[in-house]
Amino acid sequence: MTRPSKRVPYEAVVIGVSAGGLHALRAILPRLPKNFPVPVVVVQHRGADSDGFFAEYLDQRCLVQVKEAEEKEEAAPGTVYLAPANYHLLLEDDRTFSLTLESRVRFARPSIDVLFESAADVYGANLIGIILTGANDDGSRGLATIKKRGGLAVVQDPVGAEVDTMPKAALQAAKVDFVLPLAAIGQFLANLYEE
Amino acid sequence: MTNTTDDSKEVEDLEIALLLEGMFKRYGYDFRDYSLAHLRRRLRHRMESSSLPDMGAMLHRVLHDRSFFELLLRDLSINVTEMFRDPDIYLRIRTEVVSRLKTYPFVKIWHAGCATGEEVYSMAILLHEEGLLERCQIYATDFNQIALKKAKAGIYALDQIRQFTANYQKSGGRESLSDYYTADDHSVILKNWLKKKVVFADHNLVTDSVFSEMQLVVCRNVLIYFNRELQNRIFQTFYESLCPGGFLWLGSKESLRLSPMNKHFDPLFADEKIYKREL
Structure with a gap:
């Protein structure tokens, strides 16, 4: 096969995670190769005044760069962007980030739904949405939107999830393509683009 | 399927552009250079809450109904603040x-x-x-x-x-x-x-x-x-x-x-x- 990575249409990955997130992201992100060909954008629910520690901690343990998304910054390949605490994170058509202080969406800011729905507007069918462990139903509307636009939906297997509420809600809301245990999700992403 | 969704997005974007143009010409408030991702969210939210079928219907409504315009104005301005924030x-x-x-x-x-x-x-x-x-x-x-x-x-x-x-x-x-x-x-x-x-x-x-x-x-x-x-x-x-x-x-x-x-x-x-x- 010649240049099989060209075959993969997916241009971005969005991930939503809540309770149990640090552990879950640690299981996934270190598996991504340094030259992972698309941007990964993550909403992790956390306290309003939580600082940059989270990104720093993950960055030290990953081959890809992990950082907080900055306003108007362009989403680049090989980089994992975290939504800053207390702001919603959205993607624009020119693939730059916007932040907003719009009120909490179903108790969450940043909200997974907000990121997923805006990313679905931008990437349409060329988007992968992933829902991981969490104690609420944020993200299930967003994942349904990604599916409606023809994107790919992946959900962490509720069996074995630290908190299964969020994966279960997502499975109910959307026709999910893959239900995978945590340990397999990182490899799944890495394999998808492997030359 | 991809084509249909691309089409509907294109039409919605056009409707939003016309809506913003209409608001500016009719009322003098200029949202044309606001973040589009933000506008889409807020406008869709208003469309759903007001049970309107599409952005085109919203344009018609806003041109003819000043109180609806004021509602939209509130939707589009985010006033989250607090004393000694940060x-x-x-x-x-x-x-x-x-x-x-x-x-x-x-x-x-x-x-x-x-x-x-x-x-x-x-x-x-x-x-x-x-x-x-x-x-x-x-x-x-x-x-x-x-x-x-x-x-x-x-x-x-x-x-x-x-x-x-x-x-x-x-x-x-x-x-x-x-x-x-x-x-x-x-x-x-x-x-x-x-x-x-x-x-x-x-x-x-x-x-x-x-x-x-x-x-x-x-x-x-x-x-x-x-x-x-x-x-x-x-x-x-x-x-x-x-x-x-x-x-x-x-x-x-x-x-x-x-x-x-x-x-x-x-x-x-x-x-x-x-x-x-x-x-």
Whole structure:
């Protein structure tokens, strides 16, 4: 096969995670190769005044760069962007980030739904949405939107999830393509683009 | 399927463009250079809440119904704020910026996009405690009349005061925040003397002209809703509004870094969003 990575249409990955997130992201992100060909954008629910520690901690343990998304910054390949605490994170058509202080969406800011729905507007069918462990139903509307636009939906297997509420809600809301245990999700992403 | 969704997106984008154009031509409010991702969210939200079938129907409604326009205006302006928001940065203003402001015989401060006014009163309290308020004039502006009316009243919900107090203490406050308000069962009422150096005014950053010779411009969490071109235009406005060496204070996630105007400002601290205009 010649240049099989060209075959993969997916241009971005969005991930939503809540309770149990640090552990879950640690299981996934270190598996991504340094030259992972698309941007990964993550909403992790956390306290309003939580600082940059989270990104720093993950960055030290990953081959890809992990950082907080900055306003108007362009989403680049090989980089994992975290939504800053207390702001919603959205993607624009020119693939730059916007932040907003719009009120909490179903108790969450940043909200997974907000990121997923805006990313679905931008990437349409060329988007992968992933829902991981969490104690609420944020993200299930967003994942349904990604599916409606023809994107790919992946959900962490509720069996074995630290908190299964969020994966279960997502499975109910959307026709999910893959239900995978945590340990397999990182490899799944890495394999998808492997030359 | 991909084609249908692409088509419907294209049509929606066109409808949104026409809606914004219509709002501007009919009512003079210009949202055409706002962040599109943000606009899409807020407009879809209004469309659903008002049970409208599509953005085209919304355009028709907004042109014919001023009260619906005012509803939309409220949807599109985000007024999330609190007293002494980001207290560590207020501390920096108190310890590093005020001393420089004191070198001026008279200090003019512009709060651009002051929303419901919490940060204006925070600034007045800070300046009072640092002995500078008497020499200051604060201009507090917003395009949202409802927010501006709240700002002028200076009355806030009682359940917010705990957060405000915690912020005030972290910001280096020298007194007790309760010295500055009276409370009843539901609300706190800021003392009237805090307003004596403040002028509240209706002003639209996008369409109205500049102020002049400001020593400090405060504009926090307003520019995040603008697209890059509009941001640059507003940075130009701030540049023209500031005296040489004047200060610009942005929101904690806002930055001049990606703007061509960056070269005309120096950050006062590595990452704290306070800039000094070139001389």
